[in-house]
Amino acid sequence: MKKAYLISAALGAALTLATPSAWASSADGISSDGETVAAPKSQNPADLKKILAEKLPGWLAEYDVPSAAIAYIADGNVAWTHVAGEAEPGKVATADTLYNIASMTKPLVAETLVRLAEGGAFTLDESMASSWVDPDIKSDPRHKLLTPRMALVHRTGFTNWRYQTKDVLTFKNDPGTQFGYSGEGFQYMARFAEKKMGAPLETLVAQQIFEPAGMTQTSFTEKPWFAGRIAMSRNGKGEHAHATVRKDWNAADDVWSTAGDYARFLTWMMANPVSDQPTETYWTAKENLSRQICGEGRLAAEVCPKILGFVGGWNVYHTADNVIVMHGGGDVGERTLGFFDPVNKTGAVIFTNGAKGQKVIRDVVKTLYPDPSLDAFMNMQAGG
Numbered sequence: 001m002k003k004a005y006l007i008s009a010a011l012g013a014a015l016t017l018a019t020p021s022a023w024a025s026s027a028d029g030i031s032s033d034g035e036t037v038a039a040p041k042s043q044n045p046a047d048l049k050k051i052l053a054e055k056l057p058g059w060l061a062e063y064d065v066p067s068a069a070i071a072y073i074a075d076g077n078v079a080w081t082h083v084a085g086e087a088e089p090g091k092v093a094t095a096d097t098l099y100n101i102a103s104m105t106k107p108l109v110a111e112t113l114v115r116l117a118e119g120g121a122f123t124l125d126e127s128m129a130s131s132w133v134d135p136d137i138k139s140d141p142r143h144k145l146l147t148p149r150m151a152l153v154h155r156t157g158f159t160n161w162r163y164q165t166k167d168v169l170t171f172k173n174d175p176g177t178q179f180g181y182s183g184e185g186f187q188y189m190a191r192f193a194e195k196k197m198g199a200p201l202e203t204l205v206a207q208q209i210f211e212p213a214g215m216t217q218t219s220f221t222e223k224p225w226f227a228g229r230i231a232m233s234r235n236g237k238g239e240h241a242h243a244t245v246r247k248d249w250n251a252a253d254d255v256w257s258t259a260g261d262y263a264r265f266l267t268w269m270m271a272n273p274v275s276d277q278p279t280e281t282y283w284t285a286k287e288n289l290s291r292q293i294c295g296e297g298r299l300a301a302e303v304c305p306k307i308l309g310f311v312g313g314w315n316v317y318h319t320a321d322n323v324i325v326m327h328g329g330g331d332v333g334e335r336t337l338g339f340f341d342p343v344n345k346t347g348a349v350i351f352t353n354g355a356k357g358q359k360v361i362r363d364v365v366k367t368l369y370p371d372p373s374l375d376a377f378m379n380m381q382a383g384g
Contacts, residue, residue: 043346045072045079051367056084059363065354066234067093070364071263076270076345081260087353088232089240098217098229098256099351100243101336102329105220105255106186109201110313111269112208113148113193118274122196124149131195134188136162136169145175151182151189153287153310158184179289183252186313190251201249213268218257220249226256231353233333243334253331263349266340274312279342283316283323285309293377303376319373328381330358337361358382 049072056068067085071078087093117124129144137143142157150156157173159165160183165172169184190201197204202220210218219226222245233243244254275282287309294304307318317324326339335357340347348368350361362378 043074045074048072048368049080049082052082052364053084055363055367056082056360059360060085060354063354063356063359064234064238065352065357065360066240067097067231067353068357068360068364069093069095069097069099069259069349069351071259071349072368073263073267073340073345073347073349076267078260078263078267081263083259087230093231093353095260096217096229096258097231098226098258099231099336099353100233100331100334101255101257101262101351102253102331102334103183104257104262104327104329104336104338105250106183106252106313107327107338108205108209108218108255108265109186109190109251110152111274112201112205113152113189114274114312115208116193116197116204117148122148124152128188128192132188132192134169134191137171140171142171142175146188147175148189148192150176151185152313153285154179154181154185156180156182156185156188158182158188160184179287183250186252187250190249201251209265209268212272213265215257215261215264217261218255218265220255221246230256231351233331234354235333236355241333243331257351259349259351262338262351263347266338266347266349270340270342270345273342280323283311283314283325283342284318285311285316293380299373299376299380303373305373305377319371322371335361337365 052070060066060068065085067083067087069081069083071081073079081095083093083095083097085093087097114124116122125147127144128146128148133143146156155176155178157171157175157177157180158169159172160181162169162184173180193204194201205220209215226245230242230245232240234240245256246254273279273282285307288307290305290308293299293308294301305317305319307316309316314325315327317326322341323343324339324341326337329336333355334353336351338349350364352360359382362382365378366375
């Protein structure tokens with residue numbers, strides 16, 4: 001299994017968006033090489049696209065990242081997409097290029113489970129033991145404590161992947177007692193959903209997400225239409241290779257998608273909220289994990305989030321002015337990010353196919369949304 005990406009594995013992630021009134025007064029940002037990154041003077045989508053079109057090729061070259069695909073959301077709609085660089089050596093990346101989105105797979109599965117539960121198929125707090133028990137933990141009575149909600153907020157007690165425990169699924173902690181980011185938790189939850197609903201996971205996601213959202217360019221497993229469209233990854237040594245294309249689904253990793261198609265997922269979610277609760281109330285994590293990224297050597301007090309945690313499988317990040325819902329992804333040679341502001345109906349999807357893609361993502365986000373807390377967090381994630 002590939003190395004976990006910090007923006008997901010260390011907590012997930014957190015972003016802040018400048019509010020409309022903040023744009024005109026935001027100071028210019030500084031990229032890692034000291035170059036001034038002009039702060040937008042308006043939220044006009046065309047202006048933002050122009051700035052990125054000018055800057056992006058330079059960032060790709062600076063950080064040795066083959067390509068980046070960006071979809072920008074404004075007023076609840078995909079305003080534009082922009083792609084630069086090469087999908088593979090000698091082949092230009094386009095809006096149709098498919099990227100391995102790594103852990104950004106998780107929100108697709110999470111939203112499917114949450115919507116099935118909202119529809120009455122099961123509850124998020126019922127024991128999954130009635131429908132699914134992994135053979136590895138069958139003799140451990142703690143399996144009866146596992147619920148879908150624990151998997152959604154990463155409190156199953158499992159490690160990230162079972163290869164870390166000699167390919168045997170075991171409990172590192174008692175279920176429900178501690179936060180621990182876990183792909184195995186999502187795998188377990190997906191198996192439960194399949195058994196409970198009597199349908200394959202891919203069918204459930206298609207019914208709950210892909211079809212209503214109009215997503216036709218996203219898949220868990222290899223499809224004939226992948227041919228000639230895959231972005232090759234570049235690892236930290238500068239070597240190109242094809243990322244995993246699965247024959248069988250993984251609920252936590254390795255979905256392939258275009259930036260525009262994944263952005264349709266985010267806009268559809270904003271247009272069709274799963275809950276009738278007030279937006280900010282629903283997107284407030286019950287467990288605040290901000291202490292894990294704040295403190296000496298990390299984020300200073302003045303730029304720390306008020307709340308950082310998980311809701312329905314998504315990372316949520318609260319500042320004084322904004323609520324951001326997001327998830328990142330990354331493996332050996334891919335770095336990705338998707339986020340949306342459910343209050344202001346804005347957001348973006350950024351896919352890259354390079355090991356240093358987080359630095360490109362940092363500079364793209366800094367350009368789109370200049371905010372001190374955002375800048376500090378993204379810089380920390382990018383390694384400075």
